[in-house]
Amino acid sequence: MVQKNLKLVALAVLMGTVSTGCSLVGEHKMTGGGTIDSAGGDKKAVFTFNAERCDGENAKGNVIYRDESAIDFEDMGGVALKAKLDDFGYCTIPGLEEQAENGIACHCEDQYEAQFTYTSNNPEAPGEGVGFACFFDTGEGNGRFNGVVTAMNLVDGPYAGYINHGTMNGNIQSHSCPAKTEDSE
Amino acid sequence: MHKKSIIAVLVATAFSANAELLDNVDANKDRNVRVVFEYNKGNKDALIAAVQAAGGQIKLELDNDDSFAALINADMFEQVKNNKAMKSAEFDAKRYVIPTMDTTAANFEDYVPYGLPMVQADQLSYMGGIKVCVVDTGYDLQHPELPSIDVDGDSEGAGPWYEDGNGHGTHVAGTIAALDHNGGLTGVLGSGSTEPELHIARVFNDAGNFVYASDLAGAVNDCADAGSKVINMSLGGAFSTKVEERAFRRLERAGIVAVAAAGNDGNATHSFPASYDSVVSVAAIDENTMHADFSQRTSQVEVAAPGVGVVSTYPGGYYATADGTSMASPHVAGVAALVWSHFPQCNNFEIRNALSASAKDLGDEGYDYKYGHGLVQAKAAHDYLMTNGCDGRGVK
Numbered sequence: 001m002v003q004k005n006l007k008l009v010a011l012a013v014l015m016g017t018v019s020t021g022c023s024l025v026g027e028h029k030m031t032g033g034g035t036i037d038s039a040g041g042d043k044k045a046v047f048t049f050n051a052e053r054c055d056g057e058n059a060k061g062n063v064i065y066r067d068e069s070a071i072d073f074e075d076m077g078g079v080a081l082k083a084k085l086d087d088f089g090y091c092t093i094p095g096l097e098e099q100a101e102n103g104i105a106c107h108c109e110d111q112y113e114a115q116f117t118y119t120s121n122n123p124e125a126p127g128e129g130v131g132f133a134c135f136f137d138t139g140e141g142n143g144r145f146n147g148v149v150t151a152m153n154l155v156d157g158p159y160a161g162y163i164n165h166g167t168m169n170g171n172i173q174s175h176s177c178p179a180k181t182e183d184s185e
Numbered sequence: 186m187h188k189k190s191i192i193a194v195l196v197a198t199a200f201s202a203n204a205e206l207l208d209n210v211d212a213n214k215d216r217n218v219r220v221v222f223e224y225n226k227g228n229k230d231a232l233i234a235a236v237q238a239a240g241g242q243i244k245l246e247l248d249n250d251d252s253f254a255a256l257i258n259a260d261m262f263e264q265v266k267n268n269k270a271m272k273s274a275e276f277d278a279k280r281y282v283i284p285t286m287d288t289t290a291a292n293f294e295d296y297v298p299y300g301l302p303m304v305q306a307d308q309l310s311y312m313g314g315i316k317v318c319v320v321d322t323g324y325d326l327q328h329p330e331l332p333s334i335d336v337d338g339d340s341e342g343a344g345p346w347y348e349d350g351n352g353h354g355t356h357v358a359g360t361i362a363a364l365d366h367n368g369g370l371t372g373v374l375g376s377g378s379t380e381p382e383l384h385i386a387r388v389f390n391d392a393g394n395f396v397y398a399s400d401l402a403g404a405v406n407d408c409a410d411a412g413s414k415v416i417n418m419s420l421g422g423a424f425s426t427k428v429e430e431r432a433f434r435r436l437e438r439a440g441i442v443a444v445a446a447a448g449n450d451g452n453a454t455h456s457f458p459a460s461y462d463s464v465v466s467v468a469a470i471d472e473n474t475m476h477a478d479f480s481q482r483t484s485q486v487e488v489a490a491p492g493v494g495v496v497s498t499y500p501g502g503y504y505a506t507a508d509g510t511s512m513a514s515p516h517v518a519g520v521a522a523l524v525w526s527h528f529p530q531c532n533n534f535e536i537r538n539a540l541s542a543s544a545k546d547l548g549d550e551g552y553d554y555k556y557g558h559g560l561v562q563a564k565a566a567h568d569y570l571m572t573n574g575c576d577g578r579g580v581k
Contacts, residue, residue, distance in 0.1 A: 037425065037460070040453030040554060042484040071482060071554050072453045136276065144273040145266070148424050163452055167275070167424045 024089030024104045024113060027054050027177045034170010036149050039079075041069025045152070045164060049133075051088040051114050054177035061085040063116055063133065065152070070162065076124040079159050083118035083131070091134070108134030108151055120158045129157015135172070147172055216259045219244065219277040221399050221428050223252045228270035239264040245399050249406075249435070250428050254399040278424035278457070279395040280388075282322055282353050282511070296370040299472050300360070300491030304373065304516050305564040311377030312526035316384055317361055317518055318408030318416040320401070321354030323347070323387040325500040328355060330369040332362050338385030339407045341400065349500045350391030356507055357419045358383065359498030360515040361522075370496060370504065373519025373563075381522075384411040389420075398422070401458070402432035409439055414525065414533070417518035418445040418464075419511030421456035430461050437463040437581075442525075442533045444518040446510035448481035453554070460485040462581075465521075465537060468556055469493060469513040474547055476555040480510050486557040488544050490516035517561050524566045528575050535570070535579030543569040 033048035045067035053059040062085065068078030091106035091113040106113045111134045119128050131154040136147055147168045154162040224232040233243060233253065241257035254277050257265075266274065301307050316335075326333055326347035338346030349355045362381035363372035374381040386404040388396040396404075401418075408416050416436070436443055444465045448456030459466035466485045469477040469492025477493050492513030499505035517540070525536045543566040544559035552558055 037455045038484075040455065040481075040483040069484070070453070071484060146273070146275040146427075148276055148278075150423075164454060165423050166455070167278070167426065 021093050022091050022106050022109050023093075024087055024091055024106050024115075026090045028052070028089060028112070029054055029175040029177050030112070030172055031175065032170060032172030034168050036152070036164065036166030036168055038067050038069045038071075039162060039164040040071035041067065041074070043069040044169075045070070045079075045166075049114065051085055052177070053088045059085045059088040061088060061114070063114065063118070066121075067162075067164065070164070073125070073159060073162065077122050079154070079162055080121040081118040081159065082121055083116035085114055085116050086130070087115045089113065107132055111136055111150055118154065118157065122158075125158040127158040129160060130155050131162075135168070145171070217256050218259050218262065219254060219256050219397055220262065221247075221252050221254050221275050221277050221426065222271060223250065223273040224270050225272045226251060229253070232265075232268060232270040235265045235268045235270065241265070245403060247399060247402065247428060250431055252399075252428055254397065273427070275426055275428070276424070277397045277399050278422050278426050278429075280398055280401050280420050280422045280458075281395050282351070282389045282393045282420045294368060295366065296496065298360070298370055298491075298496045300495055300516050301371060301373065303472075303474070303491050303560065304520050305562045306373040306520060306523060307376065308564040309523055309527065309567055311374040311379055311381060311523050313377070313379030313382070314529055315415060315522040315525045316382040316411070316413045317374070317522050318384040318386055318405070318411065318413035319354060319358050319361065319515075320386040320388055320404055320408065320416060320418045320420065321357050322351035322389040322391070322393065323349035323354045324358050324383070324385040325349050325355040325498070328359075328498050328500065328502055329367060330363045330498050331355070331358060332364060332380045332383055334380050335382040336385065337411060338387065339404070339411070341386055341388045341396075341404045341407070343387050343390040343396070346385040346387040351389065351393050352499050352505060353389070353393065353419065353511065354385070354387070355500050356497045356505055357417060357511060357515045358385070360495065360512060361417065361519040363498055370498070372497070373516060374523055377526075384408055384413045395422075396420075398426040398429040398457070402429045405432060405436060405443065409436055409441055414441060415518050415522045416441060416443045417515050418443065418458060419509070419514045421446055421448045421459055423454065423456065425455075425457045425461070429458060430463075433458055433461050433463040437533065440533045442518075442521045442537055444514055444521065446514040447483065447486050449479045449509050449511070450481055451479045453482045455483050455485060456481055465517060465540075466557070467510060467514045467517045469508075469510045470547065470556070470560065474560060476548065477508070477510075479508070480513075480555070482554040484554060486554055487541055488517055488558055488561045489513065489547060489556040490520075490561050520561050520563045520566070523563050524570070527567055528570050530577050531570065531575040532577045532579050534581050535575045535577070538579060539566045539569045539573075
């Protein structure tokens with residue numbers, strides 16, 4: 001786990017994408033899914049995810065993502081992956097207490113961010129790599145609410161260089177961490 | 186002719202999703218977010234009251250869409266999001282105008298920018314009757330090269346439409362409409378005996394900054410109300426919104442051709458409004474008809490036009506050279522108006538289809554994501570319509 005995180009952060013630093021001074025903080029549990037625009041293509045990218053970091057140490061969860069019309073990967077049949085989360089949290093400049101809790105650098109200040117290691121589902125583009133996704137969300141409410149995915153970036157592996165973002169059509173649900181249920185209610 | 190004394194170098198670097206992220210960060214520092222609220226029919230007052238009770242400031246009412254935009258604290262938003270009057274809510278995305286400029290001195294004598302012959306604008310004369318709306322940073326009404334007779338405008342909260350302390354809007358307008366035979370350079374519509382008709386919708390202030398998508402939706406409605414048939418938008422942003430998309434669909438149904446820059450991020454992501462189906466997305470090419478590195482590649486790119494080293498007007502009677510899809514877009518908007526002026530019986534779909542059908546194929550054979558259908562060609566589009574006719578019943 002630590003090795004994967006170090007690899008991701010090192011790559012991100014090389015790419016100049018880490019937001020200086022920011023770390024993933026807080027305990028969160030979220031699930032969701034929906035679509036955003038394709039990376040340049042004419043169809044929608046489809047995703048589902050579940051993400052949880054409730055014990056203060058390890059994040060867990062999965063991402064499934066498919067963008068079959070991504071124009072830079074069209075020749076290989078598009079982007080299709082499943083991923084396991086390496087870390088997850090709210091990316092911000094941490095307070096002292098939070099800094100002690102988690103030192104994982106992140107990219108998208110004041111947004112939720114998931115860092116992951118993915119495996120390609122596309123036999124035309126086999127392999128593994130790392131990436132990160134960031135989003136704002138309006139939460140749930142009466143009617144249809146649309147958040148935004150501000151980054152879906154695949155840093156290396158078979159889809160290295162894949163970049164996407166877009167307005168979300170779908171829904172993200174925030175859940176209480178089990179251990180915090182009594183405190184938060 | 187061009188004496189190599191161009192006064193400004195303008196580096197168009199807009200549409201950066203990273204910049205957009207940073208702006209979102211700033212927005213979150215004070216926890217205020219701009220949200221477009223859609224209400225259920227007949228519930229406008231109830232939802233406005235709820236938003237105001239939560240401390241929200243109503244910024245814009247969009248009655249055509251049963252919506253309004255409000256600035257509201259993110260925490261207070263929690264108070265209203267379960268209100269039964271609400272149908273939907275979405276972040277109000279930002280639309281950016283671009284660049285940095287360095288101004289020097291100018292010296293031109295009846296200069297024809299390379300883009301004009303490249304889009305065949307030198308082979309047709311503008312016949313009048315097609316007003317073009319320029320949604321941008323304003324317009325230097327005093328510039329000796331620019332039309333001043335049939336020009337009106339709206340100041341959309343960013344400063345007087347007839348001034349431009351930024352330069353972007355005046356540059357864009359010059360590509361469309363700079364007048365021939367008065368000592369300087371010529372725009373796409375500038376060589377006819379009829380002075381081009383322009384409507385200026387100033388949505389950006391002198392610093393450029395940004396405009397919200399809901400504000401842009403209002404501004405383009407004003408373009409339509411002013412009688413514009415073509416709208417140029419050398420602007421963009423990473424996130425689509427439903428309110429904005431609906432506004433452009435309405436314009437399309439109302440008979441307007443909306444044209445926008447494909448974006449300058451140099452990657453394969455969509456930029457809006459260019460990537461809405463109801464908007465013509467324009468890529469940039471250079472003097473050798475090669476795709477510009479910065480020009481975004483997408484399945485929505487429809488045509489290409491000159492966007493590298495484009496010389497045009499600049500506030501204060503000056504001139505500037507600029508790079509960007511912002512510079513390509515006004516070539517296409519101008520060509521649309523130029524061709525349409527010869528076929529006023531055509532509708533917007535017929536004009537748009539003619540531009541694509543007659544474009545000069547570039548890059549990979551047939552349609553491709555860098556160039557779309559290819560380089561827009563005024564004379565070829567004219568000839569296409571002469572051959573194929575136009576009954577005003579064209580559809581997408």
